Amino acid sequence: MPSAHHRKSAVVLLDTRERTPEHEHAVHLKLAARLAQLLGCHAVLPEAPIRGDSHYYYLPTETLVDTERYAALGISGEQDFFGGLVSQPYMATKAISHPLPPDARFPHGWTNEFAPQASTALLRGYTVFSKVDARRAAQLLLLEGPLRIKPVRACAGRGQQVLTQADELEPLLANIDERELGVWGLVLEENLSNVQTFSVGQVRVAGLTCSYYGTQQLTRDHQGAEVYGGSELIVVRGDYLALLQRPMEDCLRMAIDQAMVYEHAAEQHFPGFIASRRNYDVARGITAQGQVRSGVLEQSWRMGGASSAELLALQAFADDPALLQVCASTHEVYGAPDLPPDATLFYQGNDSELGQLSKYARIRQHRHSE
Template sequence: MTMPDVCAPKSGVVLLDTRVHTPDHEHAVHLKLAEGLARLLGCPHVQPSQPPTASDGYYYLPTETLVDPKRQATLGICSEHDLFGGLVTYPYMATKAISHPLPAGASFPPGWTDAFARQASDALLRGYTVFSKADARNAAQLLLLDGPLRIKPVLACAGRGQQVVTTLDALEPLLAGMDEQELALWGLVLEEDLSEVQTFSVGQVRVAGQTCSYHGTQHLTHDHQGAEVYGGSDLVVVRGGYEALLQLPLEEHLRLAINQAIVYEQAAERHLPGFIASRRNYDIARGHNGQGHLRSGVLEQSWRLGGASTAELLALQAFADDPALQQVRASTHEVFGTPELPTDATLFYQGNDSELGQLSKFARIRDYDHSE
């Protein structure tokens, strides 16, 4: 999918919050992102008093990957030029469930195809997706022959809810708490467990006729209870597509991660009917499996705004402001407390969040490179 030379002008940017509950700090960041996207697109950030329709000509910022292209078309979301995020046809396509094939003879939901996993096989860790408890037991039996496996609920983010099991008996308590109907709709991932893991991010954003691509890493911080949580991302962002990213001097494991993200994305574009995305982000893990072999593979995709999106926005704006700019380093930061902000920080949230306590969220951009 390529950007056309001219994108139709938009009448406004609308934040489309599709979640049951959005924390205060996230809602504040989403509003700031909507304002930034409006500046890029040369239109206002609007909050419609009536439900939007296709005739309004809006650009949307959804809080989640959207499902059902026919329904979204009533809002005017028909291509990647209409939203910052992604759109898929069936619920499971929005999750990490697409990342693995089914075990032999397993049940599956409407729209399922193993063709995605076959095409993307070189970019994946060993694992299975299942849509029933019986199939989960069968998949676990196969994977445990080679070592520990990781149980990954597909709707959880940032590794939450994941468990490592080494025996079939240890699987049963985890399955007992799962709802069969939810499992049949969304799926569950069972995957080889890795040790000594490094996780890389590879992504691309396409807004207002611009494309920029990046690789990066995530860092952790401690919340007010002392738990280790996401603390931000450091990105190297280039103007252009993945081919521009691959022109950088890269370590081999990083070059592999980028190529695996490309293979994964190409499989999605070919085998997920109705898939569109202007924001694409992939987490790639590198580590040792139960037999001690070094493995690398895409863990999951994010076709929606994410933790790195504030940095993505600043990079897009920098490229828009300076046509000669080819590369920047951008970062996001989530700090518990009230730190003294760097002079080059763009603040997206600072306050006493009702759930997390005192929190500051900001982004920075630096190391401008005009070399071609």
């Protein structure tokens, strides 16, 4: 339980997006209720009040940008919200995962210090904030093989394209707004084949910390497209070092090490950075030269697809002090499946955009201290 100094009276859903799909809003309210249970308060406010209060605990829909603005709401530390807070827009996206090309433009607040410190955790690539620099970065990367163009604000791989020659870049650049590019950036990255993506993360709520690694699954939506279908996580009580103490394959150990390097560089070089929810996608694949390469693709300092499993795991640790590890999973199923008996339902309904959809989480394989 949180100390009296940090005791919260309500969990507030802080929706900073222009539009939130109905199925996501329903899940967010369920997550807020779970957080309220962990924090020992029972009130959930479905929208932010006009004035902040240090006794509110916030659940933002996105990584918050602008430390001064949210300090006025009462968000001054990780005990005040579930997610992350950064001082500049680009810090909230995968734009931080690469350095600039030589002599490139950059936005206010950009730091050249992050990428060198995180270099052992990064794939080859560049972040650019202008079309001129995008062309230069593409020429440099194409010398060694195909590259992947990655819009920095898209999720689940949407909008990404693989290029094998420079002239394929122009139609893509024509569709990009120069002003938005100047604020948020664009990533150009070496393209890997036979990719396996791991999730590495940590959450800290109500004085509890748990860390995890896992994998994501794909499923098919009602149109037959492959989309996110859930995550399978091994969650331990404690920090990343506690996670590394359990037996695992070398590729997983490397993914956790790389997530730690990436996170430490962010803590060192992004002034005002705070996060109580940290998640990293780490890709392992084969380069055009046939070499195995591993690196952090991006961070998620906000609630995400795995957060229902994260909160169920935290509650399990809160309920049982002897519990050391669980397997926690999230599931997104298109249709109306028979749910397993141990499922915790977060959404089931006919979404106006996606059709019949079920979202649930499970906890199993508990391991206790001797």
